[in-house]
Amino acid sequence: MEIVVCVKPVPDAETRLRATSDGTRLDPEGVKFVLAGYDESAVEQALLLKESIAGSRVHVVAFGPAPRTEEVLRATIALGADQATWVDSGADAGAEPVRAARAIAGAIASAPHDLVLCGKQANDDESGLVPAALGELLRVPEFSCVVDLRWDSATSRFRFQRPIETGVESWSAPAPLVVGLQQAWNDPRTAKLPAILKSRKAAIGKVAAASASSESRVVAERFELPPPRTGAKLIEYKTPEDAAQQLVRILREEAKVFP
C-alpha cells in the first residue's frame, strides 16, 4: 500500500508566540518548529499500517519554507518514513490552508497514493480545511475526525470510525481515500538516536509549488495575543459551603455565565 502523509511544521507547544512588528502575523524568529500534534499521530498511524501490510511504503509530504519544512521531514524519516517530499513555498510561509492543499495536490496527484493521511487539523491555524480540499482536488472521498483506521485485506477496504458531534459513525471504504486523522492506535513513537543521525543524510525530494490560479485571496491582517492569563483568581474560603456561595455569586454577577 502506498501511504502519503501530509505534515505541517508548526511552532512547538511551549513556544512563546509573538507578532511581527507590523502586527500582521506570527513572528517565526526564534520559534522552534515541530510536527503538528495530529500529524505526529498521522505519521504513527502510517507506520503502523505499513508494519501490518506487506509491501507498503510511507511517503511524507510537507509544504512550507526553508529550513523548518526540511527539518520536520527529516524527523519523519528518523521515525521510519521511506520517502520525503518538500514542496517549497518560497518566501510565503505556507500557512494558508487552501494554498497548501493546492500545492500538496500538485505534488502528489501523479505519485501513487492509496491512502492520504492528514492530521484532523493543524495546531497553528486549526482550520481543518486541508483534508477536504485535498479530497476535492484529487477527486477522492475524504473523511475527517477518523479513529481506529484499519485495512481489511479480505474485502480490500479500509474500516474506521468517526466520533462526530452526534455520535460515532462506522465506515468502510476502498482505496484511494483521504483521511483527517484524530487519533492513531498508539501514542506517537519517538525516534532512536542512530535513526536521527542517519536521517541527517537522507535525500529529500524538493519540488516547487505550482502557482495558484484562483481569483480568491486570503490576506493576513492582524495577529493578536490575548493579555497573558494572569492565572486564576483563587477563592479564599472558610468552609466548602462558603467557597460554593462565593463561586456561584461570581459566576452569576461578575462573569454572568448563568442566571
Next chain:
Amino acid sequence: MTPNALVVGELHDGHLAASTLEVIGVARALAGGAVAGLVLGAGAKAAASEFGRFGVPEAYALDDPHLDAAPAGARAAPVAATAREVGASLLLTASTTAGRDLLGRLAVAWDAAVATGVTEATAFEGGVRVRRPVFGGRATETIRLEGSRVAIATRPHAFAAVAESPVPCVVHEVPAPVLSEAYTAPQRTGVAVTARGAGPSLTDASIVVSGGRGVRAPENFRLVEELAASLGAAVGASRAVTDAGWRPTSFQVGQTGRAVSPQLYIAVGISGAIQHIVGMVSSRVIVAINSDASAPIFRVADYGIVGDLFQIVPALTAEVRRVRGA
C-alpha cells in the same frame, strides 16, 4: 460583489440546528442583499420551510436520505450549484465537522476564499473580514477573505441565535446529485448515538463540567454528573478518565478528544496537561477545582478553588440548586 448570501443549514432531530440559527443571524447582518437557506439530507424539505420563521424568504432543499450516509464530498457539487443559482457571493455554515468538510470542498468546487472557526465577521467592499482563534485559543488572527466568492463557517456559540421574525418562505427542491463511483463506494456501516447523560451534548452545551483522575473511582464520577445536572451542563472528562474506562471516549475533551468552547467550563480534579488545555482553553470562563495549588490548570483558569473536590463539588451542587430554586 453581488450581495446575496446562502446559509447551509444542519438538521437536528428534523429541525434546523441551534448553530444554524446563529449562522442565519450572521448572514442577515453581513449580506447586502437577499439571504437564502439550503438544507440537505433526509427530512430536508420539511425543515427548509423553517427558514421562514427566521426571516429568510427563500429556501432550497435536497431531500435525499442517501446523502446522510455518503461521504461529505457528495454535498459539494449540489451546494456549489445552489450558490450559483441564488447568485450568492457569500456562503455561511456552522463550523462543525460537517461544516468544515463542506468548506474545504467548496474552496475548490466553488473556488472561494474560506475560513472556519470564525468568531467575528464584518463585510467590506470586496470581501469579508473575519477574526478567528488560532493556536488553541492562545492567539487570534484577523484575515481578509477577498474575491467574489467567500465562504465562512462560524464557531458554535460565538454568535447569538437570530430572533424569530416570520415571513412566508418559498421552498425550491434541488435535484439529487449523480455521484461517481468514488462517492458511492464508501459505506456507512453503523451509527452509535453518543452515549451521554440527560443533558445537552458536549459540543453544543453552553456549560461543560469535566472530571479528571482526581475523582479517583468511576462511581465517584456521579459527583461531577450531579453538578452538571444542576447547571444544565454537559459532562466531559480528561483522558485519564476515558483511558481508565470510567467513562466512554466520547466524553473526552482535548487534543485526541473533542474541542469545546462553552460559556463556562468547570474542570474538577484535572491537572491541566497541554493536551487537555487545547480542547477547552477557548471557553469563555474557566473554573478549576483542584487540591493542588500548583496544578497547571490554575494558569488557564479564570477562577479557582484549591480544595478537596469531594467536599467542594457537593457544596457547589447544593448551592446551584438553591439559587435556581430546584
